Amino acid sequence: MWVYVKQLEYPVRVSRPDLEMAKNIFAQFGGPDSEFSASWRYLTQAWIMPSGVAKSIVIDIGTEELAHLEMVGTMIDLLLGDATPEQMDKAGLGAHYVEHGRSLFLHDAAGVPWTSSYVQAHDDPITNLRENMAAEQKARTTYEHLICKTNDEQVRKTLAWLREREVVHFQRFGEALDRVQERMSRRPHF
Amino acid sequence: MAVNPVADLVREMQTWHFVALELNLFLDTHPANRRALEDYNRAARRFRELWERYEREVGPLMDHGFSESPGEWQWPKGPWPINTGM
Numbered sequence: 001m002w003v004y005v006k007q008l009e010y011p012v013r014v015s016r017p018d019l020e021m022a023k024n025i026f027a028q029f030g031g032p033d034s035e036f037s038a039s040w041r042y043l044t045q046a047w048i049m050p051s052g053v054a055k056s057i058v059i060d061i062g063t064e065e066l067a068h069l070e071m072v073g074t075m076i077d078l079l080l081g082d083a084t085p086e087q088m089d090k091a092g093l094g095a096h097y098v099e100h101g102r103s104l105f106l107h108d109a110a111g112v113p114w115t116s117s118y119v120q121a122h123d124d125p126i127t128n129l130r131e132n133m134a135a136e137q138k139a140r141t142t143y144e145h146l147i148c149k150t151n152d153e154q155v156r157k158t159l160a161w162l163r164e165r166e167v168v169h170f171q172r173f174g175e176a177l178d179r180v181q182e183r184m185s186r187r188p189h190f
Numbered sequence: 191m192a193v194n195p196v197a198d199l200v201r202e203m204q205t206w207h208f209v210a211l212e213l214n215l216f217l218d219t220h221p222a223n224r225r226a227l228e229d230y231n232r233a234a235r236r237f238r239e240l241w242e243r244y245e246r247e248v249g250p251l252m253d254h255g256f257s258e259s260p261g262e263w264q265w266p267k268g269p270w271p272i273n274t275g276m
Contacts, residue, residue: 046272047272047273051266052265052266052267052270053266055266055270055272056253056265056266059253060253060254060265063253063254064254
């Protein structure tokens with residue numbers, strides 16, 4: 001089961017409210033390659049994973065992604081500050097204001113709502129681990145685009161830290177894939 | 191009936207955890223209720239004792255540094271409750 005810990009995994013600071021950047025960062029809250037997609041992609045795969053190694057890696061990384069979702073949400077909330085409806089309108093968040101006010105919601109940078117068709121889970125652990133490695137690359141690229149979109153050093157620092165986690169996760173999924181392939185090569189499989 | 195001390199320990203942990211969880215929700219909306227607070231603290235203490243016993247006798251319960259792993263890395267070792275239902 002899961003519990004909540006009243007502590008962020010890494011500090012989230014912003015120099016000043018920035019509505020355009022808040023809008024951009026929704027990409028990593030409810031977009032295709034978001035932390036939400038990552039967490040539930042990995043966590044839904046846990047039941048089918050064939051070994052303790054594969055099971056623990058999807059559960060441990062899937063759980064860390066929930067902590068990243070929390071950080072991304074905090075970053076958006078701080079960047080929204082106490083924006084007025086007019087300011088949100090000007091930043092392209094007018095429709096968001098109408099439907100959600102200043103609340104967070106699972107949609108991407110363009111306002112498109114999250115859908116489970118962004119993720120995949122199969123009963124083949126190799127398929128799943130390759131899916132996960134691709135997902136980590138896509139999230140890393142998205143963070144790189146986000147870093148290019150801001151001059152706020154505080155925001156860049158948090159985004160760069162989150163980007164690094166994608167690299168580490170890619171590495172660990174790759175190692176889990178090696179272990180699963182080793183295990184499966186002991187008997188014929190296709 | 192077969193004796194399974196680990197299953198019994200897990201059941202007792204689930205019981206005290208649920209007592210604490212239920213009182214947690216109640217206290218969120220009734221923070222001034224002293225009796226609920228005392229019950230909560232009693233359940234939390236009992237749950238912690240059982241938690242420590244489980245980790246001593248069976249293995250780590252939490253990931254991400256919330257549990258130590260004496261001797262060797264025990265976390266990936268089974269059984270995994272998501273597959274056993276226990």
